[in-house]
Amino acid sequence: MIDRTAPAPRPSPSAPVPGVPAGGGTAPAAEPEAAALREAAPPVLSLQGVHQVFPTRRGDVPAVAGVDLDVRPGQVLCLVGESGCGKTTSARMAAGLADPTSGSVLFRGQDVAAMDKRERSRFRRAVQYIHQDPYASLNPVRTVYSTVSAGLRRHRMVKDRNEARRAVTELLERVDLTPAEDYLDKYPHQMSGGQRQRVAVARALAMNPEVIIADESTSMLDVSIRVSLLNTLGRLRDELGVSFLFITHDLAVAKYFAWDGEIAVMYLGKVVEHGPTPQVVNDPRHPYTRALVSAVCEPDPDLARTKERVRLRSADIPDLTDLPPGCDFHPRCPLYAQGSCDTVRPPLVRSHDRLLACHVVTRE
Template identity: 45%
Template sequence: MGDLMRLCGLGKAFPQRQRNEITILRNITITMGEGETVCVLGESGCGKTTLGRIVAGVSDYTAGSYRFQGKEVSEMSKEERNQFRNSVQMIHQNPYESLNPTMMVFDIIANPIRRHHKIVKIEELYEKVTELLETVGLTPVEDFVDKYPAFLSGGQRQRVSIARTLAMNPKLIVVDEATSMVDTSLRISLLGTLKKIQEETGVSYFFITHDLALGKYFAQGQKAVIMYLGQIVEECSMERLVEYPCHPYTKEILSAAVGSSDILEKDQGKKYRLTGTDNPSFKNLPSGCPLHPRCPQKMAGTCDVKIPESAKAEQGHYVRCHLYEEERQR
């Protein structure tokens, strides 16, 4: 399968009133093929949504390159840009905000079908809306078509939002913490629906979460990237990430997840803790490796001075940490 999209050295800086600008994303490189999933993991505020919005074309990048189906997004013509915006859709964290409260479920889904597929006949529209509601598991369909969002549960609203997204026939869906407002018991069912849709349609997912267990469930056999303060610090398959985490920050994430989830084996990554009370931020970015104020393995004179390059730990496994640059040189 060919590349669907490729981010290369991508960056994002926001203009600020009192200072020049604030850089949030730095040097992001990710490639994904058709029908694949990339899971982006990282703590709150590390830049996941900022990245997801760029991937979905909702926000622009300020450095590097983003190619979608071979075309540089910032250089697309108006027509190409419209096509790109249709091909990449985003499912948001909060279905309460993303659905129009004054529209019935039927219209919420029928409107993009009218626009995108140029279908106007009511029978054909009803058939397509029915098909989509069945795909997302909102059955019997008659119970939902004439409801307003206020009369649906959070999980049902998120399913409506997924059906609306599918109405555009997207090639790539950015799923940004889409199940975080849904009861735990319904989370797996919703993610199962998304996986089934992928099997049936070959859609790709850019799956954003702070929850390793959810990521592991959703991106089985797929690619995982770990973000810390706007940079990718580790990239490999989801299975390798859990079995052989390399970066100290990944080890911390694994360590924190053990015990809070039965999805991870009980001895995986245990007893690894970052140190220090400093909480580095984008406004106060540490010199050298951004993790060095918290890293128990930091090497004075190196980690606090030099920004680590991404190094190959194994085939398909990359780590941004001086420990691995050192190993490579031995």
């Protein structure tokens, strides 16, 4: 049923990941030639200057304020940031679940908002969404078979019930729910959280997607189950060539899953740093990214004692209805420079090997 060819396995990086066991094969170090080809390929899914403003009684809330992102074939793009920074809103717009207030979402170069019914149906199949909560994302009165086969039947990808059950069995085995026959007729309440999330992954794979948007899809799972699911997602990425827009607040998870991909760091609806994962995680340059890396737990006591701690000027996050002038991060920033940071909003510009939005760092 799934007709993509599987590339040769790639080795995982030797760099340890704080809070996540090393190895596992989910963070492969891509060959330079393959990486260059992916970067040269046109993006499958793009956000171009997207804004999302929510009107409230207290005023307009700019949840997303001009974000540009490209998801390229076979690539992982991680969107990282603390709660409320606009990650999920950006993901929902990318999936077509919410329309941007302004800006464009492009699939294969075509504006999603201008698609006709047939093109929209193709887009819906090609871009699949895995929600954060495995308890709420599955219908409690539907069996696993009914849930996973719904899209297959809706889009007439199977001829009859027997073919549908065979297809669902194959999908469950692909996401490591074996033996699949033991799960086909179960209801969500009869499974663990990790098993439910694997069912959600199988449901997404049923459409032969080109892009999977995983919105904090491992954050509600135990650590051991989290690593196992990340390994499964990494294997599917390598075998099927699926692109991922991976949403997480955990830089350790981003490093583990997207070692040869990219990380875009968001703060208050804007991308403040965007670059290759190894550079962003191992050498963060924006002060907000440095603070996020500093907050990652270090399991090695010796490294934990010597780890650099970033102290912010304030722990309070600005109100989205009353943002400060200049850089949104300047009230908390340890590198704050009076006269520039508090008057002029920094643009996102190319600085060596990444994009940065910081007056101080880009002057260095």
